[in-house]
Amino acid sequence: MSVIKKEDILYDLNGGKEDKELEILVDKFMLEASNCISKSKYKIFDTSEIQDMLIGNDINSYCEKSKKVAVFIVTLNVDMDKRLRVLEKTDKLSYIVFDRVCSHLIEDKAEEIQKEITKELVNDCKFVLNRFSTGYGDFPIDVNEKIHKILDANRLGIFLTDKNMYMPSKTISGIIAGGDITKSFNFCKTCNLTKECKLIREGRKCFE
């Protein structure tokens, strides 16, 4: 069940400034997006089994001291991309609003997977970290190719471009680590966007 919040989307779009037209559009597209059939898949491995995927300092630091990792992928379907194409040609305001709604929706779906995986990992692990997606920090999106293969993601209707980006475009993949020694991970250290981060300005963090 999706729990995306209207106020979060409006905040993203215009800083939460009162705007009736925008509110109506967000309502409309949240309703439309609620019909979206998302697909997801994950597999749990011993950390040692997926060493070839752990490319870059950030993901290795993230997985340090972990014993299990879940590799996951989640996607909205191609209809969303098609809808975006149509809106781009006909109504630019709706286009940017729908794009935002879809971005929130896919993050929300990733959050659902996170909860599911956490529930499974806590059987074996004392701690479970927030997800680490390809493209964060120096964790290259080229790893998408391995994730795609290991999860047989073609069967979910997810395909790769030549540069290992996903189609449908609203797709997220990554790794969730769990272990026995309690640890936390500061995602801000790996993020390229901290200078412009609204959350940091407000004293908040995305992973807390």
Added chain:
Amino acid sequence: MSKVDFLNENKILFFDGGLGSLFIEKGIKFEGISELLNITDSRIIIDIHKEYIDAGANFITTNTFSANTLKLKGYEYSTSEIVKSAISNAKTAISESGRNDVYVAQSISSCGKLLYPNGDMSFDDAYELFKEQVIAGNEAGADVFLLETFMDLNELRAAVLACKENSDRPIFTTMTFEENGKTLTGTDPKTFVNVIQNLGVDVLGVNCSLGPDKMLDIVNEIKKYSEIKILIQPNRGIPKVVNGVTTYDVSKEDFLEQMKVICGEGVHFIGGCCGTNPQFIKTLVDNRDKFKYTNVSKKNLSLVSSTTITLDLKKDIHIVGERLNPTGKKVLQQSLKDKNYDFIAREAIKQVECGAKILDVNGVVASLDEKETLFNMMNSVTEVVSVPLQFDSTKIEVLEKCLRYYGGRAIVNSINAKDEILEEFLPVIKKYGALAIGLTIDKNGIPKTKDERMSIADKLVKSWTNYGLNEHDLIIDALTLTVSAQQEEAFSTIECIRELKKKYSVLTALGVSNISFGLPNRKIVNRTFLSFALSSGLDLPIVDPFDNNVTETVAASRIILNIDKDSQDYINSFKDVTNTPVVTENVEMTLSDIVFKGLRESAGTKTTELLNSGVEVNDIINNELISTLNVIGEKFSKSELFLPDLIRSAETVKVSFEILKAHMLKSGKKTESKGKIILATVKGDVHDIGKNILKTVLENYGYDIIDLGKDVAPEAVVKTIKEDNVKLVGLSALMTTTVASMKETIDLIRQEGLDCKIMVGGAVLTQEFADNIGADFYGKDANSSVQIANDFFN
């Protein structure tokens, strides 16, 4: 091996079952992909084939599901080597079994990439991958090509054409459907059957994804429309992952019971997919008497399809939108000359919103290459609307290109009764399985009387059916005459439609508006003529869907002709119509205020008002539009306004600009361009929202934008710079990895020595990054990119 041996058997034949899941069940481990086992451990494969043969299967599916060059990249064996060894293994198994009624089905599946417009794989590249597999299979002696587990209809079309153009062996095809009854790319069973059987395959059906209990509706739909034999290969239920292992919990007895329900009558080939094993196949074979064989039958339907929608042309009146024909449409002609395909896309969307069920597309514009123009129009339209298309051309090479690449089953507009035209067009129509409009014209031109037209129609029907095409796929256009010039003969068109419907099972189409040429208040004449035609049996009115007279006449006719049951569609369309007179909006604000507030609905009225009061176009642009955009841009930079405000104002300006452009075209003046800019999201990157926003804003400032789209190769950028003599290029990239593509594009532009500046932008870029990759300018956001363009062109 003769094709007739198994295709003409009057009994149910059996395929084998799962292979990949059998490897797991048997604990067979391998490095890389399982297709390598054909060479590295062929005995495993031979023995599995033999188990299925012993179970009673008539068809052994080769271990070549993923054997294409894309998926074999990085492995030491070629496609040809894998395919040939796999077929050899299957033949060895048959030979060792001693049976002579077992055939080799070469498995070919999705190439692993999503085809345009949903993905980045071209039709031609997919075709080449399949062709390589087909040639190898043909040489090695596969008995049939089994194109299986496809999700994308156009990709399957590419595979079918690769088979047909490189071999004469039979083609079996299956698609895989989700529980919602559609493939992952939105194709329903009816559309799949209509497109694929008309492409000339031998057998079609469904496999994988679902267990037999979930396939009933899908199989019933396939039976309803298929005129060829049917193959069903379900999974052993929905797989579950338990402790990291994929398991299936349907027993072979339950599987049999479910198969008896879904196959019943009318299925000709039966097998299994993931999770099924030789015991499942043996259970099916041992109970073969539970499945009743029936011959295939003709359905005599007239179905036209896109990749996701199929229309039954005999069951309803379908408006064919005619607005994408540039003849006499200056704005459309200019858009095509400017390569402004967004305009084409918008026209397509609006026509569908106004009630068009099919869109006619014509690419004839003086000075443009018709083949390329129509092809580009087709791509622009299929990106944004799902309705089927009608390709309007008199040139066979133009039509053939569109029919080849179009993912659905289209209508050809048109053929006529001239011998040379029939000889040239019918083979192409048959090859691609299209429907066609036949004009009642022959070498003597358009006849005046009904009898003369019927005589031409007789020839069209005879030639069409003699060529092996179905009569119900021919659409006769009895041609509208101009009543003011040929009043005595004009009604013969209506008489001809009536007689055609009595005599044949053909459909009828008609362009209507020619009837009123030269008369005042043409809409009344058009509407009345349309009513006559519809009541006489017109199936496809080719009309302007923006004209309410036309759409309302069709809506009312659908009630009277008992098509719109209980008037539901009519009531839904018109329930909000009241008799209250329309009040014209009183716009007190200036155009500048309207733009600032983003009031799109008021911009048109105000712009027209200013033009009518004699204000010059340039004054409106400079004093009302651009000056306000500058204020908005400044406020946006200071975070006093946000992206939605910027976009809303930009869209408002666009409404004004469209009216100004139309005004200038009408008065024979050309709008002044401030400069031409290429925009592209670089190769490998599919995120284009930033580029699209910039495009909107730049267009508002009067720049001509050549939008090359997303995932654009460096070569395409260079080619366009040269062809259109462009001096400023904007490149966009969202991800760090695709910034490398940006650099490649910049490097190629520099290598070619082109006199062209480059600005770059995107989420991951900074001024430092832009400098490092050799860009001339860094656009932090849409507003700063506009400033760059303004400074550059000034």
